[in-house]
Amino acid sequence: MHDEPAPSIGPTRRPVSRRTFIGGGFAAAVVLGGGGTAYLLRSRPAAISATSAVVGAAERARPSTGNVVRKTLVARSTEIDLGGRVVKTFAYGDSVHGPLIRVNTGDTLEVRLRNDLPIDTTVHWHGLALRNDMDGVPGLTMPPVKPGAEFVYSFKVPDPGTYWYHPHVGAQLDTGLYGPLIVDDPNERGAYDVEAVLVLDDWTDGWGKSPSAILADFRRNCMGSMGSMGGMGTTPDEPLGADTGDVAYPGHLINGRLPADPDTVRARPGQRVRLRLINAGGDTAYRFAIAGHALTVTHADGFATKPVTVDALVIGMGERYDVEVTANDGVFAIAAVPEGKKNDPGALAVLRTSSGAVSTDPRTVPQLGGRLLAYADLSPTDEVRLPSRPVDRSMDLTLQSGEGGRQWLLNGRTFAEHEPLEVRQGERVRISMTNRSMMFHPMHLHGHTFALEGSGLRKDTVNVLPMGRQSIEFQADNPGQWMIHCHNIYHAELGMMGVTSYVEWVAGRDTLRQHDAATVA
Numbered sequence: 310m311h312d313e314p315a316p317s318i319g320p321t322r323r324p325v326s327r328r329t330f331i332g333g334g335f336a337a338a339v340v341l342g343g344g345g346t347a348y349l350l351r352s353r354p355a356a357i358s359a360t361s362a363v364v365g366a367a368e369r370a371r372p373s374t375g376n377v378v379r380k381t382l383v384a385r386s387t388e389i390d391l392g393g394r395v396v397k398t399f400a401y402g403d404s405v406h407g408p409l410i411r412v413n414t415g416d417t418l419e420v421r422l423r424n425d426l427p428i429d430t431t432v433h434w435h436g437l438a439l440r441n442d443m444d445g446v447p448g449l450t451m452p453p454v455k456p457g458a459e460f461v462y463s464f465k466v467p468d469p470g471t472y473w474y475h476p477h478v479g480a481q482l483d484t485g486l487y488g489p490l491i492v493d494d495p496n497e498r499g500a501y502d503v504e505a506v507l508v509l510d511d512w513t514d515g516w517g518k519s520p521s522a523i524l525a526d527f528r529r530n531c532m533g534s535m536g537s538m539g540g541m542g543t544t545p546d547e548p549l550g551a552d553t554g555d556v557a558y559p560g561h562l563i564n565g566r567l568p569a570d571p572d573t574v575r576a577r578p579g580q581r582v583r584l585r586l587i588n589a590g591g592d593t594a595y596r597f598a599i600a601g602h603a604l605t606v607t608h609a610d611g612f613a614t615k616p617v618t619v620d621a622l623v624i625g626m627g628e629r630y631d632v633e634v635t636a637n638d639g640v641f642a643i644a645a646v647p648e649g650k651k652n653d654p655g656a657l658a659v660l661r662t663s664s665g666a667v668s669t670d671p672r673t674v675p676q677l678g679g680r681l682l683a684y685a686d687l688s689p690t691d692e693v694r695l696p697s698r699p700v701d702r703s704m705d706l707t708l709q710s711g712e713g714g715r716q717w718l719l720n721g722r723t724f725a726e727h728e729p730l731e732v733r734q735g736e737r738v739r740i741s742m743t744n745r746s747m748m749f750h751p752m753h754l755h756g757h758t759f760a761l762e763g764s765g766l767r768k769d770t771v772n773v774l775p776m777g778r779q780s781i782e783f784q785a786d787n788p789g790q791w792m793i794h795c796h797n798i799y800h801a802e803l804g805m806m807g808v809t810s811y812v813e814w815v816a817g818r819d820t821l822r823q824h825d826a827a828t829v830a
Contacts, residue, residue: 354731354812357788359442359450363734363813364789368440371465374415382407382432382488384476385425389485389515391562392570396515399426400485405565406508406589407488410474412466414494419463422454429453432462433477434490435627436611436769438756439464441789446477446755449790449808453478468758469494470611471585471629473508480520482798483513483591485565491585492611501583501633505574509586509624509645509656511593512560520591523556524802528715543774548623548681549594549749550775553649555799556592561656563645568657568669571643578638578662583607585631588624591798593653594749594772595645596623597630598676599660600667602641604632606682612758612767613690620679623648625751627770627796636662644671684771688764695760695767700782701736708744708752708773708795708805716804717746717795723804730793730809736785738809740793744773750800752779754809756791759783770796785811 357363382401389396389405401407412418424430431453433445443464447453454460475487489506514520543550564572576582588595598604598621605618608631616633624630643658655671689695709718716723732738740759742752753770760767762780773779794806 356729356790357734357811357813359444359789361788364441367788368465371467372415373417373465374413376413376415377417377419378410378412379419379421380408380410381421381423383423383425384430384486386427387485389565391512391560391565392567394516394560394567396512398485398514399481401488405485405562406510407474407486409488409506410490412490412492414466414469414492416466417463418466419461421459421461423459424454424456427456428478429455430476430478430481430486431460432474433755434462434464434472434474435753436470436472436629436758437490438467438758438787441756441787441791444755444789444791446792449792466492468492468611469497470608471506471587471631472611473587473589473629475589477792480524480591480798480802482589483511483520485514487589489585489587499583500581502580503574503576503636504583504585506585506587507563507572507643507658508565509588509590509595509597510562510565511556511558511590511647511653512562513556513558517559520798524799527555527799527803530715543777545681547649548683549625549648549772550747551649552748552775553594554592554647554797557650558593558647558653561593561645561647561654563643563656563658566658568655568671571657571659571669573659573661574643576636576660576662578636580636580662582634582636582660583631584634585629586624587629588626590626592626593650594623594625594648594751595656596621596648596677596681597645598674598679599634599643600641600674600676601637601639602634602660602676604634606687607631607633609687609766610758610768610770612693614687614766615690617682617686619682619686620676622682625749625770625772625796626798627751627753628768628772634660636660638662640665640667642667642671642674644674644677646672646677684761684766685764687766689760689767693767694765695782695784698737700739702732703739703741704730706730706740706742706793706807708742708746708750710746711804717800718804719793719807724806725804727807729790730807731812732785732809733813734785734788734811737782738785739780739782741778741780742773743778744775747775749774750805751796752793753796754781754783754791754793756787756789757783
């Protein structure tokens, strides 16, 4: 971190020592209070809060179409038919997933959230570099929305791509409270004939244990391996390692449907089909493939990549990929198999260009064992590559487990104990993440996209492999307080969350702390 000069102490304060300490992001000097009491003056930078004037100024500076898209979300308790299995859960309306929201780049999105749940909730707009007070993190960017209350989210939508929305309260993400958000670029020259959004999800609510009960069990006991077991590192057959999750789910869904009654993508033979893939799972990464088809990957987390053709890809929690396929003649299984969870059932949808039946067992799709996408295969297009410039601030972030797996930690601390990662507007920031656990962690940074070290691939969520390391760089150009956390919802709720805090020096923002004069003179 850069050293900063301390603001002037002023003529009325008499220092007892000329020694000045620099460390931990603040300057410190000794001053003398009444009766000869020694104090340590700490001059800290002020946090740029979610409602700071600079946040509003950044929002006003964003390009705008002048168009306002208005939507309403009602979070409530309901019953959902998953395709032969009826469950009680929380959802936005009467379907899982929630309503598809679609806007153009530069539109203002205005969403009225009505909370008909018996508990607090919010909405987080995953992947969007939006204004900070609309980010939906209770206690950081906004108060929670209380039962019976409403809140209107209103912000300009900055970047095209595939995004999604979900709560940021407890384990609510592992219920039916999520939905896709697609941002279109009117100038994009898409060479495809059919488009479909496929939302992948692991399901237990109203069927097995509720997410809140699972979380409570984790806090009481070390359920599952919690990173304490499994082999070292990864292998081609286990790209995320041997220990990929803590929860066994009775069902896995594509667009809210079980394999017995799958969702269908319809096309004609020879048509180009664009699929927007979103992993909304709480604890499950998926291996995705389509029987009889290769996948051409064109976007990662909303940002364009140079096209790469593979047979299958692994998508971690919170990640998104856009892929294109040329539809063959027939009926083909679209498979999403839980990565590493060999006893869990898979998820299934159908690509149909003619009549006929299809197997309901997604694990039989041969392409699942074919060429698998790796981050190293992908590079950004020139239009979205982060411009090269020197790094102004470098930070280390260590991912660990603690208390026998009852806690997940960043730099040895839970969220309740965390120290913000302080950055300043305009800086190029590098965060080096080192995973000291035996589980992978899909790490998500709010309010920004970052470039992966080496390839420059633009993302907002990245899988950090067991006992592995991943460095990211981002441009600090969206002021406010932003979460950085594991997108395994149980890891996050057990402590693996932190804050990237924009700060600025403010003259006169000093705090006095009493110390023993003998220790500081």
